[in-house]
Amino acid sequence: MEDQIFIQSRLIDADEARKNGAFTTLPIRIHKRNDIADATAHRVLRDWGHHMADGWEKKALTSFSHLGNLNAFTYTEALPERLGVLAYLLDLGLIHDDATEGIGLEDAIAEHRDFERSLDVETTEQPAQGSRADKLKKLAAQILLEAVRIDHDMGIHMLEMYQREWLAIVEKDNDKEFKDLEEYFTYRKCNFGMRAFWPMVEYGMGIRLTTKDQELIKHVMEPIEEALMLTNDYWSWDREYEDWKTNGNRLVNVIDVVRRTRSIPIDAAREIVKQMIIHTEQEYVKRKTEFYKQHPDLSLDLRRWIEAGGCVVSGSHYWATSAPRHHVRFRESSAQELSSPDISSEASVSSKTCSSHTSFAPDECGDPEASEVQVSTRALKKDDGKRGQKRRYVEDELHQNGLKKKVHTELGWEMPDDMAIQSPCRYIRSLPSKGVRSMLIEALNVWIQAPRESVKAVEQLIRLLHDASLILDDIEDDSPLRRGKAATHLIFGHSQAINSANFMFVQAVQEARKLSNPQAVDIVLRELERLHLGQSWDLFWKHNLISPTEEEYMNMVDSKTGGLFRMLLQLIAGEKEQSPKCDMERLIRLVALLGRFFQVRDDYVNLKSATYTEQKGFCEDLDEGKFSYPIVHFMQHAPAMLRAQVTSIFRQRPSGGTGRETTPMTKEVKQHVLDLLESAGTFEAVLNLMRQMEVEITTEIGRLEEITGESNPMLWLVAEKLSVRGLV
Template sequence: MDNDIFGHCKEVDRDQLNKSKSFTILPVRIHTRNDIADAACLALSRDWGSVVGDGREKIFHGAISPTGNWNAFIFPECLPDRLGLISYIGEVGMLHDDACEEMSVEEARTEHEALATALDPQGATSASTTKDTRNNKLKTLVSQAILESFRLGHGEAMEMLNIYRNEWLRVMEHDNTDDIKTLDEYFYHRARNGGMGSYWNLFSFGMNIRLSADDEAMIADLKQISEQCFLLTNDYFSWEREFEQSASQDQGKVFNAVWFLMSKNGLTEEGARERVRSMISDLEAEYLSGRSKLLAAGDVPSHVRKWLGACAVAMGGNHYWCSTCPRQNDWHSAPRLPPTDQVSVAELIGLASRDSGANSGGQQRRGYPSPESDQPTHQGGDSAPTISPGALDAPGMIISRTNAEDTSALGPGSDEGHLSDTVVMAPTAYISSLPSKGVRTLLIEAVNTWLDVPADALSTISSVIDSLHNSSLMLDDIEDSSPLRRGHPSTHAVFGSAQTINSATYLYVRAVTRIMTLHNSTTAVSIVLEELEHLFIGQSWDLYWTFHSTVPSRKDYLAMIGAKTGGLFRMLLRLMACASPLLSVSEAGSSWAARLDTLARAVGRFFQIRDDYMNLVSADYTTQKGFAEDLDEGKFSYPLIVALSASGRARDHVLGILRSKMPGQTLAIEAKRYVLGLMEETGSLRETGELLASLEHQIESEIVGLEGLLGRPNPMLRLLLKTLSVKSTLTRTER
């Protein structure tokens, strides 16, 4: 092979290969930063034990091996700053896969979906999720890794995670492997089970190579040969372990080519293993021959040439690792647990800038005996203001002191219930069925990392917030004459305004009724009523400005959204704090409760101004709600207020356009583009983006402060903020 394509790996001595059980004819190389891959796997072992806590990491043999880390072999040319995160995420999958081997197919599918949801930055688990459920533990486990991957490129990281979820976790289980009839069918299902689609994506992502459609077509045959070789190599060396484990598995769960040939071709175990061995050798030779022919034909781009060379080395490295690793050869032994001084996930990228000798040079690899002196050492590497007269002032603490009387005796009349609530709940069922960003659910999950709200109370609070949010959306769409909600007809367009208003109002009754079931119901009801008052007052000013075409000041607008949008976020966090066993009402003035209140206010302000901003610059918002829909509604968003305040000409022109629009009509697309041009001319979009960046920084600071006060990191909350960030959009609009 051409050595000039390799910059991050070095050759393993052939004498060492001869001492192993390997029989590969391919070159074997190992990444020079094996120490990073080891550090990532040890970090995962420690994190799994502290977060998931099922003890599986104590019996798990993963990628670490005395001869080198599996990830250092199968990602030989991975950029050093990507190797740690790829190794961490891969180790999550391997540990998860081992756990699923002991489950039924249906149980395993449920477990796969839980991890798939956890790996979705915008995915939310059920509303009743608490920090003690396995789903939320998995979410907590991988959140920091996802957050770190965004540092390497948001778009690439999202693509990598999507493929990991959808081309492995959600397709890996087959109902019954005994139903597979042909070898081609076996390879198809085995590739899905083995996550080959995810592997190829990680392989390219690690090298920062993006293959075009033409590139993929050029290497398609070689890629298929390589894929089959990977799968058969794993099957060959894992056969004894998998055969032993099959005794405790459901029938039809064994996924191994040796087993397939024994059951379908009538071969003995020895004959089947020999056939698989022969197939591996044939595939290796076929790959080398095919690659040579392709390169000899010319016109192979340098990045494709590098990809093919690294692929051959990865195949050879996988073979060598499988022949020597404890996972396939010493699975009965207890794995060595990580020392307490291991690096964290957040430090993995930074390891690439450190000398690997600081971690492994001349030292015994952590967790394993020192290898023989002639083995490779795996060293080296590369280097709120208020509106007068103060009606919008909100309470300063998350939990306010109250002397309100207990209202628990107030309940529905004894003669109610003879009519079904089907009709009154139909609009609610409709709007609940529409696609949702899931931000509130994600926020609940993240904040509960700190507050430990019991599951039943958390379910009640989540249900109440959902009801009030849906009520607000239904009323907003009527008041704004909005035809679309999340890309679908608004609720009043389906059920009529009268029925929608009735249903929206009914939700307030249901919300208060449910809140009264909480243990601390008196305080909880007071919180709901206080924040509803702020919400309605804030909405009144929004409607007033729209109806009278009155341009509010920045200060008044911020006060309005602090009441209207911030009210629901404050209500959520105040109710969670109220139900938390960590905080009694008498502790409402504590410093962390005050910071939680500040966080709620900042999140509410950020969320509304972000919505204003994205309504103008986001193609996705155009699809969901229509282009610049706020202008159709005559609403004064923050960017518009800035533009109208900056230019008398812009103010006159925009107000003229808005006043000339007939009720119920939408503005012409040309008029919207003209208004958007005025915003760009006055710099209002830039100022709005800068304000959002400032709010992001404020929220980050509050998270840091709360993490320090509560002694618990919250990567889930950091990840949520990262997914809502508009910094990349701001960069594009400025260009």
């Protein structure tokens, strides 16, 4: 059965491993395609040198060793086409960790946050053009794209968990000294990033564990996680201890905890930790054996997963015995290898096979050489946060007491306090956002190359208009939810919400006046006019119970949804002194296609997505009696008998002109409508249309890349994020 469990890896001779100093009791395996891992590690160094140009590609100690690549020992059963993605992310993280030690304290904090955002596919924060953050973003964009192209759903999940469960939490603890092993392990379980590591193993193997699976094997996997933490600490001790003596950085290592709490020499503490590792490995074997007996019919995937977990422990252990990253005596040979012609030459692996992970790999999850900078800055971050909170609190107090006023010096009168009008604005801005428009703005600017300051101003302007439209849409649709939270008008009342939305329109026009393009205000007003005209037809059809044709619906979308897309493109292009590299007509066609696709996709997920149900309610468009695209298609193509049923149901909605207050449509009636659409083939037809639209969009992106001679991975990421593959 072993040949069914271990498909991608081969066994390392145990006697040979012991000669190199390994004492792990578990079998050691290495991926058969170590060449992919090595070639990707070279690629990361080349890419870092090209994008960052700071010299760290020559100094960083990454995944290389003469025994094999860390990634080949860690992701032993990864599919070969995915190993490169994982290897890229890990090595990118290692270089980043080393680079943060070569800069000042505050810069290290900022760069860590920049790295976190560079791997966040939904971030709405955009770095300054030409900054290190901007370079990191471009460096990471290609590998993010490769990850989701290989496997859309698992790629998105892996990257979200990596960003949220590792990068976003690594700085969050204080710098107090651990009083015992229990306190240390509690800290390390959070800091070590295993919740981010396992999704990477899932991605590599192409196995997505269910919650039930995870709970079933949890007892077996617990010793593996503990063994990984202990193994990392054992082999990184010399380097961390030297760093502590030289630079005074905090020691985050189990050997130090044992040494201090038991008042024993370092060698004795190290031997105790060694025995702890062996004991923990054997506990894993014991639990695994008992588990297999209790579950003789366990699926092959789960058996492969459990066995691969043990290989992570033994593989990282063996690699660490001779890794230049941990041992000075191996660094000279490593430096010679990295300066060889291979680094500058093309790797043997295609650039399409690449990239992936960062510092929570078994030997790096708790890498104090990287984390000490982070840990030692926590007090500073905490203080800054308190000062910021206090400042906001004082401002709120001034607002509440009517003391914060703006004086119009020319006329001598005071502007009213803006707390009341800004509160709904701040609320809608605080709700989670998919960030698609921000990503699109940044992606389009790859070709347009407008100044970063102007792009930020356009982004702010679009955000104001978008937020204002969301508030008004929820009122006009009588929608109770927005992104899983109460709609703005339910918090602040209809009148206040409408007033704040109108205020944001005024602010947007003021933002347009600040742009360098003298036509900016005209562009905003022209597209706002079209947007409101489009919305008028959406409301008209609903109020009068008239289903438009598909052509009429798309015309409405071009005016309404496409309006903001078209506006942001024209505003960015207007900020460029010279003409953009590519034809504006082609760019306008692209954003028009994106606008249509975005709206039809939104209409589809409103009726079909469980996630959308959580955020907006179950089939909320049906509560509104809205003629969304699936309903429009159904009313044009379904048999008359079925159309009559939907018309009858919609006629009973308040939007049909009854004048009654809105009450949600019953779940049973909604399900009946869904069944009617399903039986008429509507959902399949809508999916086919979206697939066709997606082909048109990707074809247009490809043509624009040919015209400009410049690839645009950020734009491909937008397309992948919205891809139909994520819906079925």
